[in-house]
Amino acid sequence: MNGRTGEAVAETRDTGLPEPSEPARPPGTPDGNVTARRTLRTHFGTVVGVAILGALLWRLGTGPLVDGLRRIDTATVLAALGIGAVTTVFSAWRWQLTARGLGIRLPLGAAVADYYRALFLNAALPGGVLGDVHRAVRHGQSAGDIRRAVKAVVLERVAGQLALAVCGAALLLTLPSPVRDDLRTVAVPVALAGAGALAVVLAVRMNQAPGRRTGSLPGSGLLREARQGLLSRESGPGIALSSVVVLAGHLGMFVVAARIAGSGASVPMLLPLAVLALLAMGLPLNVGGFGPREGVTAWAFAAAGLGAGSGVAVAVVYGVLSFVAALPGAAVLVARWAGALRGYPRGAVGASGEVSSRKYGSKFSTRPASRPFPFSTEARDGRPMTPDSV
Structure with missing residues (x-):
């Protein structure tokens, strides 16, 4: 019995067929562990941001936060929209100059609209970078060079971070801050x-x-390519000027948020704290920007003797004002979605459903309209997405 049983087992193994309890997976299909790891990596930043917010609210309470949000009135909303308009226009100008340095055409009006849309998507979606990815891909499709378009967006963001690093270091080294002695x-x-x-x-x-x-x-x-995009004679001065103006707008928004939240600290005391908050916002561990910013601001305000609760309130109010400043991006999304649903003027699309080459050039080849969805990164429904079509 034992010999025949062993032979039967050996024959089963020699066939190379999987056992009935372990059905074969199609080639290229990840197993459950791989899928779980990918899901964890994708949502890790969101989970960390939620955990930071939850810990802060559990430890400090919601009193200062609710009081700060209640003080937001119409004048504050208009101020946020005004500051946001200035920073967005100068950010779009910086993007235009960077793209031009890399040899890509980008009209300023199109850049402003796309930048507003990217800001709204960054604020509304987890991670804080999906809007930038979206505008890079859309611009690359319109310009016919996704590689250089992505580099233009990356370099534009790098320019902003360099301005924050240089100006922020100067502020942190000269003005009273919790990290001034360590930095020196x-x-x-x-x-x-x-x-x-x-x-x-x-x-x-x-x-x-x-x-x-x-x-x-x-x-x-x-x-x-970085020199061409950021340090050329034609683009360098404008990129530096726009980066300084954008940074000044963010710092001004933080001061407004501090006043709304009830903080009576002086502006020289608030500026270094604002720099620390902006540096924390660069970490990809947030939910629409919320998370590390609140934690760092709570620590900075506590170290400066202003109270951790006040720091959380200022950071949250700043996040709300930033979201309000990005709301015109929602209007851009709705307008383009509505335009896609309405269709296109007569004569723009031929009988085959393709765009007329007399209007858009023979190098563009598109497919018929299929998905009028505002978050799509593909050419817009039968018509190539060009900066002039914004």
């Missing part, structure tokens, strides 16, 4: 290390043969 301690070693690294790179570059200098260093192509 590490500022000199960091500056010396950066200068040493730059000197090494330049020395390696100069010691190479002239014919091998171009593109010889790792990342030289990326640095060359």
Whole structure:
């Protein structure tokens, strides 16, 4: 019995067929563990942001937060919309200049509309970057070069972060802040290390043969495109000016939020705290911007002797005002969705459902309208998405 049983088992294994209890999966289908890990990575930032908010509200209560939100009136909403209009226009101008430096055409009116839409999607969706991805892909489809369009958006965001780093470091080093002493301690070693690294790179570059200098260093192509997009003579001054104006608008919005939340701290005391809050907003661990910003602001206000509860209230009011400032982006979405549902003028679409090449050029090839959905990153329903069509 045992011998025949062993032979039967061996024959079953030799056939190579899966056991009945473990049905075979189609090729390329991930198992449950892989799917769970992907889901966890996708929603990790949202979960962390919710956890931070929950911990703060549980520890500090909702009293200061509710009081701050109740003080938002019509004048505050109009102020938020005004500041948001200034920062959005200058941000769109910075994007236009960056795209032009990379050789991509982007009219200012189209850039403003797309930037408003991106801000609204960033504020309404988890992660805080989906709107930027959307505008990069849409602009790339309209320009016929998604690769350079994505780089233009990335470089535009990098310009804003560089302005925040430079101006923020100056404010944190000069004005009273909870981190001023620590920054002064590490500022000199960091500056010396950066200068040493730059000197090494330049020395390696100069010691190479002239014919091998171009593109010889790792990342030289990326640095060359960064210079073209951000540091050219035509675009560099405008990008620097727009970045400073945008940063000033964000700092002004924080001061307004502090006054609405009932904080009586002076502006020189609030500016370093605002820089810390803006730095925390760059972390991809938030829900529509909420999360680390509130945690860092609560700690900064407590360290400055202003109260952690007041810091949470200011951060939340700032988030609400920022969302209000991005609301015109919802109007852009609705307007484009309505335009897609209404269709197109006569003569724009031929009998085959394709766009007339006399109007849009022979290089564009589109398919018939299928999904008039405002969040789609594809060409708009039978007509190529171009900056002029905004």
